Structure formats: C-alpha cells, structure tokens
Amino acid sequence: MLDAVLITVSVTALLLAAWCGVAALRDQPTNDWHFVAMGVVTVAALVQLVISIVQLAHGDRPQHGMAVFLPYLVGAALVIPAAAFMSLAERTRWGSAIVAAGGLILAVLELRLNEIWGAGHG
Amino acid sequence: MADGTRVSTTKGGDGMTDDAGSGHTPDDAEAQAPKVRIGQGPGRLLLSLYAVFTVAALSRSIVQIATKYHDAPLAYVLSGVAGVVYAVITVALWKGGEQARRVALVCCSAELAGVIAVGTLTLVDSSAFPDATVWSDFGVGYVFLPLALPVAGLLWLRRAARGAGQRREQQTGSEA
Numbered sequence: 001m002l003d004a005v006l007i008t009v010s011v012t013a014l015l016l017a018a019w020c021g022v023a024a025l026r027d028q029p030t031n032d033w034h035f036v037a038m039g040v041v042t043v044a045a046l047v048q049l050v051i052s053i054v055q056l057a058h059g060d061r062p063q064h065g066m067a068v069f070l071p072y073l074v075g076a077a078l079v080i081p082a083a084a085f086m087s088l089a090e091r092t093r094w095g096s097a098i099v100a101a102g103g104l105i106l107a108v109l110e111l112r113l114n115e116i117w118g119a120g121h122g
Numbered sequence: 123m124a125d126g127t128r129v130s131t132t133k134g135g136d137g138m139t140d141d142a143g144s145g146h147t148p149d150d151a152e153a154q155a156p157k158v159r160i161g162q163g164p165g166r167l168l169l170s171l172y173a174v175f176t177v178a179a180l181s182r183s184i185v186q187i188a189t190k191y192h193d194a195p196l197a198y199v200l201s202g203v204a205g206v207v208y209a210v211i212t213v214a215l216w217k218g219g220e221q222a223r224r225v226a227l228v229c230c231s232a233e234l235a236g237v238i239a240v241g242t243l244t245l246v247d248s249s250a251f252p253d254a255t256v257w258s259d260f261g262v263g264y265v266f267l268p269l270a271l272p273v274a275g276l277l278w279l280r281r282a283a284r285g286a287g288q289r290r291e292q293q294t295g296s297e298a
Contacts, residue, residue, distance in 0.1 A: 067189055
C-alpha cells in the first residue's frame with residue numbers, strides 16, 4: 001500500500017472533519033466550500049482505490065486477506081459521498097456534524113486499511 | 123405615501139389573523155396524527171451512524187462466518203444479530219412516525235442491553251468470546267460508539283416524542 005496516499009487521505013479526512021465540526025459547533029450548515037473539500041477527499045480516496053487495485057493486480061496481497069481488505073477499501077471511497085448526500089438533505093448544523101463524523105470514520109478506516117495490508121509490509 | 127403604508131400595514135395585520143384562522147383545520151388534522159420526525163436534525167446524524175454500523179457489523183459477520191465460522195461461532199453470529207438490530211433502527215429512523223419510533227425504542231434498548239451484557243462478559247470471562255465482536259469490551263474497538271449510540275438514540279427518541287407532544291399541546295392550546 002502506498003503510504004503517501006494513505007497519509008494524504010487520512011490527513012485530508014481529519015481536516016474535513018475538523019472544519020465541518022467547527023461549522024456544526026457554530027450552528028452552520030455545510031456550504032459550497034465544504035462540498036469542494038468533500039470532493040477533494042473523495043478524489044484522494046478514489047486515487048487510493050485505483051492504486052490499490054493496480055497493486056492487487058500486480059500480485060501484491062494484503063497480509064490479513066482480501067476478504068477483509070476489499071470491503072474497507074470500497075467503504076473508504078464511499079463514506080464521504082454518502083455523508084455529502086446526507087448533509088444535502090439536512091441543511092442544519094447536524095448536516096455539518098454528519099460530514100465531520102464521516103471524516104473521522106474515513107480516518108479510522110485508513111488506520112484499519114494500514115493494519116490489514118500489513119504495516120511496513122508494502 | 124403615508125396612506126399607502128397604513129393600508130398595507132392593516133392589510134398585513136388582517137392577513138395574519140386570516141392565516142391563523144384558516145390554518146386551523148390542517149393543523150388539527152396534523153394534531154390528531156402527529157408525524158414524529160425522528161430522522162431529521164440530530165436524528166439524521168444518528169441515522170447516518172447507524173447506517174455505518176449496519177454495514178460494518180453485517181459485512182464483518184458475513185466475512186467471518188464465510189471464512190472462519192468454526193473459530194468462534196457465537197461471536198460471529200452475535201455480530202450478525204447486532205448488524206440486524208442496527209439495520210432495523212436505521213430503517214425505523216429513516217421512515218419516521220410513531221410506530222417506527224417505538225420499534226427504534228425497543229431496538230435501542232435491546233442494543234444497550236446487548237452491549238452491556240457482552241461487554242461485561244468479555245471483561246469477566248474473556249474466554250467466552252474467542253474472537254472480538256462489535257460489542258466486546260463495551261465496543262472499545264469502535265471508540266465506544268456501540269455503547270454511546272443506543273444511549274444517544276434513546277435520549278433522542280424520547281425528546282422527539284416530547285417535541286411532537288408539545289406541538290400537539292400548542293395546537294390544542296391555540297384552538298381554545
């Protein structure tokens with residue numbers, strides 16, 4: 001697994017979580033810039049998805065098995081778009097809280113992906 | 123100019139009284155069957171988290187049952203049951219209404235009981251569950267969200283019902 005991509009996704013996800021968390025605390029719904037940020041994080045997660053698929057195609061295998069790795073990989077790519085839709089439906093501070101939660105969940109998924117792939121193993 | 127302003131103000135005032143008067147009938151209809159919106163506001167955050175946990179618990183148990191069922195059948199089946207409970211709560215929050223609220227209330231209580239029972243069991247006798255479930259050690263592997271979610275859920279469901287009740291009282295009050 002490419003560490004650089006993993007770190008990029010994790011850091012951007014945490015930044016997004018912090019930003020939207022502040023918006024939620026200030027009683028603000030998500031705005032256009034939040035959605036741009038969600039787009040950026042999603043693109044990073046999609047890049048990770050593609051790179052991982054390429055690595056799997058080259059014969060690299062996650063240490064803890066494909067069956068565990070793949071759902072986490074797909075989940076990581078879907079979390080922020082799902083949160084974005086929910087936040088579109090919920091135009092209150094709680095919509096921002098949903099995106100903040102999504103960012104945290106994505107960061108946790110990245111942590112798990114790193115473990116499943118085998119830290120320091122690729 | 124001054125006349126115009128005065129007229130429009132009077133009209134505005136009249137309009138408001140009219141609105142309040144004509145608004146009565148639909149309000150009363152709503153008061154009889156108040157829609158308890160449990161999937162909005164804080165409820166939507168809960169709904170999102172429950173959806174995530176549904177996917178997490180169900181996919182986890184499916185993978186485990188499919189690949190290594192005999193290692194710890196109880197733990198894997200339990201993860202599956204937890205996933206189903208999460209799924210029911212997610213759907214109930216999504217649908218809304220009083221009946222869905224009651225279903226969610228029962229499921230959140232069951233979930234809380236499950237977390238506490240399994241959490242205590244895993245702490246007291248770690249051999250009971252050879253492999254971790256979502257509820258092991260009070261959900262420590264999921265930053266205690268499995269314990270926090272049902273508590274937040276129960277509080278929210280109670281508040282949502284009270285909110286609907288208050289709306290109903292206000293409507294009957296304005297009628298009198």
